[in-house]
Structures are given as C-alpha cells and as structure tokens.
Amino acid sequence: MAIQRDITSNIELLLETLPPPIRQAIEAGPDDQEDLLEVIMDLGRLPEARYRNHERFLSNHEVTQEDIDYVIARIGAFGEDNRAGIPRTLHRISAIRNRTGRVIGLTCRVGRAVFGTITILRDLIESGKSVLLLGRPGVGKTTMLRETARVLAEELRKRVVIVDTSNEIAGDGDIPHPGIGRARRMQVPRPSEQHAVMIEAVENHMPEVIVIDEIGTELEALAARTIAERGVQLIGTAHGQTLENLLSNPTLSDLIGGIQAVTLGDEEARRRGTQKTVLERKAPPTFDILVEIQNWDQVTVYPDVASAVDNLLRAESPRAEVRRRAADGQIEVVSVSAVEQHIQTMPGMRRGGGRERGERGARSSAMLAPTQAGMAPQRIYPFGVSRDRLERAIATLHVPATIVRDMGEATMVMTLKNYYRQGAQRVRQAEERGVPVYVLRNNTLAQMERQLADVFNISLNDNGAQRSAERDDDEAMTEALLEVETAITQVLNGERSSVELQPQSSYVRRLQHQMAERYNLQSESRGREPNRRVKIFR
Structure with a gap:
C-alpha cells in the first residue's frame, strides 16, 4: 500500500x-x-x-x-x-x-509536496490542539507542515492561514503552490517582521488555524503565545531536535512554558532532598503537543507538554510515545520512557532516569550476595538526604524499596547526623509514631548503600570496597557540577554578579567551563595548582 x-x-x-x-x-x-x-x-x-x-x-x-x-x-x-x-x-x-x-x-x-506524510500524526492535528514539530534540518518538517495545512483546509474545511517567511511552504511568486490546498498564505516582507505578520494574520483574517515555519526568535515566541491565548490552533516548527534542546534554549523555552528559578524554604528543600534554588515551569506552554521527527515513518510524541516539562525539571520520566508506520501503512504506537533518550541536566535540575538506573542496578546486582529473596518492602522518607542518590543506591543494590514524599506513608526515615542532633520536627514526629529513623554520617552514595545493606540484611562482596571508592569519586564529581549549577543560577537571576568555585582538577574545570558557555556566561580559571578554580560571571 x-x-x-x-x-x-x-x-x-x-x-x-x-x-x-x-x-x-x-x-x-x-x-x-x-x-x-x-x-x-x-x-x-x-x-x-x-x-x-x-x-x-x-x-x-x-x-x-x-x-x-x-x-x-x-x-x-x-x-x-x-x-x-x-x-x-x-x-x-x-x-x-x-x-x-x-x-x-x-x-x-x-x-x-507529498501526500500522506501526516498520517502518523493525523489524530493530533484533528484534535484542535496546538502542535510543535521538532527535527534536524532536512528531516521533512516543512513538508509535513505543508501537508498539515492542506489537510486542515481541504479535508477538515477549516480556515487556515500560513505565515510563509521564505516562501518555503507555499512556494515562490504570488500564486501559492497547490500543495497547500485551500489554505491561504501570507508572505513576510523580511524575516525580522515574521512576528508582526503572525499577529496581523489573527487580527485581520479570522483564522481557526495558523501554520508557522521556523519559530526562531523571542518576538516570534511571544507572538505565538499571544495567538494561542486567543484560542487559535497553532501548527509550527522550531529550531531544535528534542524537547530537551528546547528546554535548554533561553530564547524558545517560552514555547513550552518557560523556566524560572524558585528559592525553596529550608524545610521544603530538605523534604525534597534538593538545593534551595530549583527550576520550575513559569507558565502554561504555548503548544499542547510536541513531536520529535526522526523521519516520515517514525516520530516521538509528547501528548502533554506541560506534564513532560515538569517531569524533566524534576529529573523524572516524561510520558511519551513512539509512533512507527509499517510497510502496510498501519501505525504502531509504543509508550516509552523518555529517559531512554539523553536528558541534559540544567542548573537546578536533579539528575535522574528511572529506567537507566534500573538497568544499571540490574547489571550491578551480580556483585551482591543473593539474599534479596523474601525481603519486606520498605517505603523510605528521606529528610535532608539526596533523593537522587538514594534512588541510585536502591537501584544499585536491587532492594525492594521506594521513596515517598509523605512521611505518613513511610515505614522508615533516613536523615543526616546534623539534622538528627538538631532534633528536627519531622524526625521527632517519626520517632513518636514509632517509625525507625536511620542516621547517615554524610550525604554520599556509599553511606546510603551501606545503610540499605544493613536494613535489608545483605552483604557486599569483595568488590564492595572498590565500588565505594568509585562512588566517592562520583560524589566528588557530582558535588562539583552541582556547585557550578548553583553558581550559574545565581548569576542568571542577578543574585550575584560573579561566583568563584572550589578548586578542582583540570578535567572538572573544563566541564564547569562548558556548562557556563552553554548558558552564555563567561568563565575563567584563576589561581595556581592545586588551588586553581573557576570563576563564573556575565
């Protein structure tokens, strides 16, 4: 077929x-x-x-x-x-x-112009929701956009206006190419005026759908939000290949809700096991659905952009689905965990990835004594303990434990020595309810693994000491990267004009320089070894 x-x-x-x-x-x-x-x-x-x-x-x-x-x-x-x-x-x-x-x-x-390219997305287009297409150059975004305009205008009989910046969707000349069907085309005199033509299209021509190719500036992103708020369906493309690319782009992140730094109170930061400054979504996304195009026959769909962005900022797995078109024309839809893709960590984000950790934990489980069978499941409430590291420890040891956000659901509490000595209110509440409280000396992965091994009565084999040393190295690297993330957030928010980081090795300093460059900040190395360190500034 x-x-x-x-x-x-x-x-x-x-x-x-x-x-x-x-x-x-x-x-x-x-x-x-x-x-x-x-x-x-x-x-x-x-x-x-x-x-x-x-x-x-x-x-x-x-x-x-x-x-x-x-x-x-x-x-x-x-x-x-x-x-x-x-x-x-x-x-x-x-x-x-x-x-x-x-x-x-x-x-x-x-x-x-090609018929049938949007069969794989037709239900999304017909839903009336705004859809954003992403993909590498040459993958066929504009071809799919053109076919979308034709289907909406001819087959669904909607009022469709195309904002055609470079005459790429509807062709050159004053008479549009028949590939857009009954859709109307507005030409853009010069690329810098695309945002103005977008607004003009809404104000003058009463469209039900506006089709836009290559949203690439802050003004165009703002115009797209204005159009969406007026109840017009948007179908557009933007620069970037994945949702994570867009999230890291300060110019276009507003298309998916924007990002803002939020400072948490001490109690809330301890409850979450995060830094005090975290990133959260700023507003509802302009586009309801996001599609990553691999080719005409395979795409990844995020059906709820707001939820996907929130999950990514919490380093959790956003809900996504892969759609493939078979040779016989049938569409196969498979729900997947987006952590199978590369999640780029941003300042204020906690590193995560449930399936990736689970697979790593399964591979590591061969290094443990086979005593896990029959262990009672535990629900752990971490107070002041890094949730991310605790999740990694659970996955590595392959023990039946989950992390809960409500202490009322917990069967055990894990906290740090200094919080326990201070007699924190939540720790006292746990003891009053008879919930066991386990105290760690420090917030390292090695400490968490040892404590979990004691709780579940399992023993590490001879490789345990070597793995603990490796984990300590990982912890040092993690702390260094968390430090630069915090510094970047502080400089971007105007809290500080510059931040000097702790002395690090040349390899770690290079990573810190790269992270600063990613967010258009300046950085320089100062001092002499072994006290050479990185300074972050605008």
Whole structure:
C-alpha cells in the first residue's frame, strides 16, 4: 500500500535554471531524479549533486561566476534571508555571498509536496490542539507542515492561514503552490517582521488555524503565545531536535512554558532532598503537543507538554510515545520512557532516569550476595538526604524499596547526623509514631548503600570496597557540577554578579567551563595548582 506519493516536484523547472552542462549531467546520469535533494554550486569548485543516499560530482570543470549568474538570472529575487525561488514551485535557491555582497555560491534545493506524510500524526492535528514539530534540518518538517495545512483546509474545511517567511511552504511568486490546498498564505516582507505578520494574520483574517515555519526568535515566541491565548490552533516548527534542546534554549523555552528559578524554604528543600534554588515551569506552554521527527515513518510524541516539562525539571520520566508506520501503512504506537533518550541536566535540575538506573542496578546486582529473596518492602522518607542518590543506591543494590514524599506513608526515615542532633520536627514526629529513623554520617552514595545493606540484611562482596571508592569519586564529581549549577543560577537571576568555585582538577574545570558557555556566561580559571578554580560571571 503506497502511503507517500509526490503531488509534483516540478523538478524540470529547477533543472531549466541550471547551466546546460550541469543540467545534462543530471538528466543523463544513472540516478533517479526523484532521489535528488539539492545541487551545490560554489565558485572555483566542482558542481555537486546530493541524493538521498549518496553524492556525486557533475562535471570536471569548476563552477565559474558566469555559471552562478546564469542561475540568478532565471530565478526570483533574493530576500534578506538570501533565499529565492521559482514561481509556483517549492524549490529553494539559497545564496552564499562574499564580503562585498556578491553571490559566490548557490544551494539549489528540490522542493516536493507529498501526500500522506501526516498520517502518523493525523489524530493530533484533528484534535484542535496546538502542535510543535521538532527535527534536524532536512528531516521533512516543512513538508509535513505543508501537508498539515492542506489537510486542515481541504479535508477538515477549516480556515487556515500560513505565515510563509521564505516562501518555503507555499512556494515562490504570488500564486501559492497547490500543495497547500485551500489554505491561504501570507508572505513576510523580511524575516525580522515574521512576528508582526503572525499577529496581523489573527487580527485581520479570522483564522481557526495558523501554520508557522521556523519559530526562531523571542518576538516570534511571544507572538505565538499571544495567538494561542486567543484560542487559535497553532501548527509550527522550531529550531531544535528534542524537547530537551528546547528546554535548554533561553530564547524558545517560552514555547513550552518557560523556566524560572524558585528559592525553596529550608524545610521544603530538605523534604525534597534538593538545593534551595530549583527550576520550575513559569507558565502554561504555548503548544499542547510536541513531536520529535526522526523521519516520515517514525516520530516521538509528547501528548502533554506541560506534564513532560515538569517531569524533566524534576529529573523524572516524561510520558511519551513512539509512533512507527509499517510497510502496510498501519501505525504502531509504543509508550516509552523518555529517559531512554539523553536528558541534559540544567542548573537546578536533579539528575535522574528511572529506567537507566534500573538497568544499571540490574547489571550491578551480580556483585551482591543473593539474599534479596523474601525481603519486606520498605517505603523510605528521606529528610535532608539526596533523593537522587538514594534512588541510585536502591537501584544499585536491587532492594525492594521506594521513596515517598509523605512521611505518613513511610515505614522508615533516613536523615543526616546534623539534622538528627538538631532534633528536627519531622524526625521527632517519626520517632513518636514509632517509625525507625536511620542516621547517615554524610550525604554520599556509599553511606546510603551501606545503610540499605544493613536494613535489608545483605552483604557486599569483595568488590564492595572498590565500588565505594568509585562512588566517592562520583560524589566528588557530582558535588562539583552541582556547585557550578548553583553558581550559574545565581548569576542568571542577578543574585550575584560573579561566583568563584572550589578548586578542582583540570578535567572538572573544563566541564564547569562548558556548562557556563552553554548558558552564555563567561568563565575563567584563576589561581595556581592545586588551588586553581573557576570563576563564573556575565
């Protein structure tokens, strides 16, 4: 059953704009023209054709300025984004200029409208909720966006307006390509005005759906939020490949609710087992659903963006599903834990990943004495103890224990020596209720493993001492990274203009520099070994 078929690629119109020797090399070549993606022409280099699975040179003669001028004379005018097109086609020609503004390179990209690309997402599109598409360049985001506009306008008979920044969705010229169906297209005079055209579309044309390609600036993100608040369905794409990428992008994170630093009280920070400054979602997300596109036949869907962001900020596993289209056209939906993907840690976030830890714990369980069978399950309330490290200890020892947030549900409490000596109220409440309180000397993974081993009456084998030493090294690394995360949060929030960190090894300092760079902060190393340390500042 054929699921995808080209409406038209009009590839002959693109070939007509190329110099005759290059065009003839493509037409006479052994490759199927339907697999052609783009033609590259750079001054002084051999012309090159790029296909879906390979590349090949088209001539033994280097590209001349006359060849480039030949193409320019046969296409539309270049806009401020250095993109041009061919009227009533989807082809895109992008220019590379020298320092004086002369075009010295061209990327001639084949544009195609394809039926069936959104079958895998059709139920999401028809739900009326706003959907954001992410994916690497060339994966087919714009093609899916174009097909979405056609389906909504023609088959569902909705009022659809496309905000077409570079005429990439509906093609060049004043008459839009038939690939968008009955949808209307608003052209953008220059990329810097896309946000204004987005608002104009809502105010002037009463759309039910607005389609936007490449949301990339803070003004465009703000305009998208304004549109969503007016009850208009948004279908858009943004720069980034994954939800985590978007979460780490300070410019576009508002699309998924934005992030703010929140300072917790001492009691709440101890109850959570976190730092006092944590990150939380700032507002409802602009887009209700987020889709990560691997290709036209496989996507990862986050059906509830708000919940997914909240879970990521708590280093928990957001609910997601992988959708795959089989050869017979059937759509297979598999619920997955997003921790199978790489979760990038941000300042204020606790590192996590239930399945990853579970698998690591299962691998490590072979190092333990086989005495776990028949152990009574325990519900542990950590007071002042790192929940993240305690979870790792539970997974490593493979014991039947869970962590609870309400002390009323706990069968045991785990706390630190200084909290116990201070007679904290929650510790006293636990003792009054007869709940056992286990006291740790310090907040390290090794201490937690030893305490759990005592509770569950299991023994570590001869590798236990070596693993504890390795864990202590991990703890030192974790503490160093937590310190730089806290410093970054303080500088970003304006709490401090600069922060000097504790002395570290060259390897750890390099990691700290990289984290500062990720958030557009300055950093420098100061002092001499062994007291050399990193300073973070704006």
